Amino acid sequence: MMTKPTVLFMFAGRCLALDNHPEFRTEIREKLVSGEADMDDLIWLCSNHLVIPVLFLKFRKHGLLDVFPDEYVEQLKAIYEMNRDRNLKILKQIDEISIPLNQENISRVYLKGTGNLLDNLYADVGERMIGDIDFLVAEKDFEKAARILMNQGYLTPLQIDGADILSPDHHHFPGLTKKDAPACVEIHRIPVGKKYSKQFTAGMVFSEAKPVAGKTNVFVPSDKHKFILNFIHSRLSDSGHRHWKSSLRDFYDGYLLSEKVNRDEVLNVVEEKTKARVFFYLIDRTFKPNENETYIDDVQVKRYIRIYDWWQEHPKLYNAYFGIIDFFSLIFGAYLGKLIKSVYSKSYRQYIWIRLKNPKWYKEHFLLVKNKFF
Numbered sequence: 001m002m003t004k005p006t007v008l009f010m011f012a013g014r015c016l017a018l019d020n021h022p023e024f025r026t027e028i029r030e031k032l033v034s035g036e037a038d039m040d041d042l043i044w045l046c047s048n049h050l051v052i053p054v055l056f057l058k059f060r061k062h063g064l065l066d067v068f069p070d071e072y073v074e075q076l077k078a079i080y081e082m083n084r085d086r087n088l089k090i091l092k093q094i095d096e097i098s099i100p101l102n103q104e105n106i107s108r109v110y111l112k113g114t115g116n117l118l119d120n121l122y123a124d125v126g127e128r129m130i131g132d133i134d135f136l137v138a139e140k141d142f143e144k145a146a147r148i149l150m151n152q153g154y155l156t157p158l159q160i161d162g163a164d165i166l167s168p169d170h171h172h173f174p175g176l177t178k179k180d181a182p183a184c185v186e187i188h189r190i191p192v193g194k195k196y197s198k199q200f201t202a203g204m205v206f207s208e209a210k211p212v213a214g215k216t217n218v219f220v221p222s223d224k225h226k227f228i229l230n231f232i233h234s235r236l237s238d239s240g241h242r243h244w245k246s247s248l249r250d251f252y253d254g255y256l257l258s259e260k261v262n263r264d265e266v267l268n269v270v271e272e273k274t275k276a277r278v279f280f281y282l283i284d285r286t287f288k289p290n291e292n293e294t295y296i297d298d299v300q301v302k303r304y305i306r307i308y309d310w311w312q313e314h315p316k317l318y319n320a321y322f323g324i325i326d327f328f329s330l331i332f333g334a335y336l337g338k339l340i341k342s343v344y345s346k347s348y349r350q351y352i353w354i355r356l357k358n359p360k361w362y363k364e365h366f367l368l369v370k371n372k373f374f
Contacts, residue, residue: 006312006313008037010289011028012248013248013255013289016255021287025063032064039068049247049249050129051249052079057127059076081126083129087128093181093182094118094133094218098218101145101148101217106137106141107137107218108135108219109137110133110218111135111136111191116253118218121226134186135187137189143173149176153179154177156174156176188202189202190202191205191221195237196237199270200225200229200232208225223257223261224262226257228266228269230250231270233250234254236275241278241279244308254283258280274298277298278305281305
């Protein structure tokens with residue numbers, strides 16, 4: 001039986017919130033056993049949203065794995081174990097890149113998933129699926145840090161040496177990869193995209209950064225700043241709010257962090273306060289629906305949620321509509337926009353010229369468009 005998307009999403013939230021709400025256990029078991037909640041749909045959703053390891057850990061801890069067939073349990077366990085092994089390798093990679101960076105006394109603030117992992121936000125090292133290693137450095141150390149890692153064998157995707165490969169608007173150095181290293185490294189000079197860099201600056205992050213015990217020059221943002229970064233990255237920069245979309249992994253990070261922060265202090269910092277209220281509301285509704293829902297009386301939030309829920313219940317229409325929006329945004333925003341800027345900006349002309357000369361750039365962007373739209 002197919003479970004409605006919004007109902008399924010909130011059911012998955014209950015599953016991930018079991019540690020704080022063990023009272024959800026009986027309801028979860030009953031719905032999965034009866035078929036009211038389809039287990040295949042649940043696993044499909046958690047897989048697409050990169051939270052399979054969390055699901056496995058919560059069900060194992062709370063004695064719910066027996067609701068799944070044995071082959072499902074084995075697959076969930078294998079995914080968790082592979083992710084745990086990868087995260088341990090990522091932690092080792094962080095220690096390895098620290099050696100040459102510490103020799104130059106370059107302090108780093110680790111962001112997003114790696115920052116949360118270093119700060120022990122998760123109950124288990126294998127809980128969070130991590131893409132890249134993101135860290136923030138002072139502007140004076142930005143290019144220097146990149147060159148240090150390139151001297152250690154790290155390469156940019158285009159394998160071009162030099163800062164001119166950076167877009168003038170880019171907030172981090174192109175991802176650096178190394179053979180046999182588990183994760184790509186992204187070195188940030190500002191914590192968020194340029195559009196939001198005035199309201200959330202590198203100086204703010206460094207001013208409240210917490211040192212990681214046992215490591216030299218390694219820091220993580222304060223819990224408040226980790227939450228703000230999660231909000232800006234997932235809801236603003238990635239257009240989560242504007243496109244009425246949701247990432248259960250980002251919501252789960254937001255849920256864990258929201259338990260540690262004062263919400264009024266967050267709202268005092270961010271400029272898009274209504275969007276932040278929506279984010280708080282969605283977190284509350286997803287992970288703790290039996291409690292008083294935050295900002296339920298906010299008219300703007302209620303209006304947004306009505307539209308959000310409508311789109312979730314019409315996934316085919318959603319994918320078609322926003323597929324067209326994303327395609328034209330790529331053509332007219334990313335490509336044409338940069339060409340227009342190159343008319344009056346020397347740095348943009350250099351940026352475009354370097355890419356147009358490199359065959360790897362064409363291949364990368366052809367694959368990007370193919371995978372996203374076809």
